Amino acid sequence: MTDSPFAAVRHLDLFAQMSDEAFARLMRGAYLQSFPPQLQLITEGDPSDFLHVLISGRVELYSSWDGRETSMATVHPVSTFILAATVRDAPYLMSARTVEKCRLVLIPSQDARAVFEQDFGFAKAIVTELARCYRSTIRTSKSLKLRNSQERLANYLLRQLGKSGNRTRFELLAEKRRVASYLGMTPENLSRAFNALKAHGVEIDGSSVTIVDRDKLLSFARPNPLLDDYSN
Amino acid sequence: MTDSPFAAVRHLDLFAQMSDEAFARLMRGAYLQSFPPQLQLITEGDPSDFLHVLISGRVELYSSWDGRETSMATVHPVSTFILAATVRDAPYLMSARTVEKCRLVLIPSQDARAVFEQDFGFAKAIVTELARCYRSTIRTSKSLKLRNSQERLANYLLRQLGKSGNRTRFELLAEKRRVASYLGMTPENLSRAFNALKAHGVEIDGSSVTIVDRDKLLSFARPNPLLDDYSN
């Protein structure tokens, strides 16, 4: 089992608790594939044919309506996406595209649902994962409704700062236009929000962000675990 | 079992598939209670002590930050809320208050988690429910980011129209101020949005909404199952 090309997947929280037999059944129809950058993996509205597991690279989830487009999330390895659509056997609510070169494991949704019906460990892991995603989305929604764009950016920067080990300087992991879309604003507005944050201890040079005065930024951003934690 | 005061709960999707034994264990520490209107049931940030099941009445979920408040959802009977917090043994992300007189079943979160670990049927039902909630939140988030306030209102009205059996006339089920907050705008802005929708076939008189020209409203609202469906 562990010498299959899917060994890396086996240790994911989502698959770690299931029986070897169930895992084998899940991987029987699965395949590992590489994709070039900027490739559309999923189109929203399509039936959910595969459960996707990102092994390396980054994937952007986004949505469109009436010609407008918005970035919903960025997926980092190693984790799954569009789990909810697979579970419910319902159309994807978000599209997905690779940001850079990516390696993915694709598991036929039918198999995922069949194994989910049979393997308790898998079902339990799915619960945990879905609850995590759900809470993350609630936080995003709260941030959108309770904060203006400068506050959203300030807290976004503080979260990125935390992820990069609290160094005072870090790189934006996405193009600014995508950051803007993710935060629910236009690129122009993001540009101005960065300028406004100079007064609150933030310096920006290209994609390099320096937190000059962390306390000043904190007192402006007022981060809150009920909106900004990504841990649970 | 069925003659316990929790018989109504037994038939919920969430509890229907579990064993009698597991259900009994779940209900051992549970209690049924009535609450008056406008009572705060849950405060966000508190540890999730109880899984709540709404039997009758309506409950509003809302959130606050820095003195601002926003309405996140309205819970209708019979269904559960704050399932994700219970599952993850994490703090509530939303507060809850009764809108009117309510009857609730309160199940100690500890028991819910214990039974979840043991009963496969319960775990499977939780997956289905969480996936539904997650997708609903994604839709809300998309609507917030991709539509302006008039479009959000127009589609909200069309959804309410559908729920009320597609009569041309229906009542708003909440105060306008709550509808406004739910849709992510101020009461004043909602008032003006209603005025603007007169040009698109909507008439409003107090809390009574009449869809004068459904086609005209549809062509303005451009509803989309990937943003507006509440079924899956």
Added chain:
DNA sequence: CGCAGCCTTGACAAATGTCAACAAACGTGG
């Protein structure tokens, strides 16, 4: 009746989006 809360409206302010221009960064092909 009178108070309190909600809704509406108007006038105004602030936030955000749009458009256009230009600069900087990037990638490709010579």
Added chain:
DNA sequence: CCACGTTTGTTGACATTTGTCAAGGCTGCG
């Protein structure tokens, strides 16, 4: 390695959207 064209980011001017504040009307309830 450079030249070129494309894309991205920035800035200014302006439009639109949305929020804020204040006033007044309406409603429901004690």
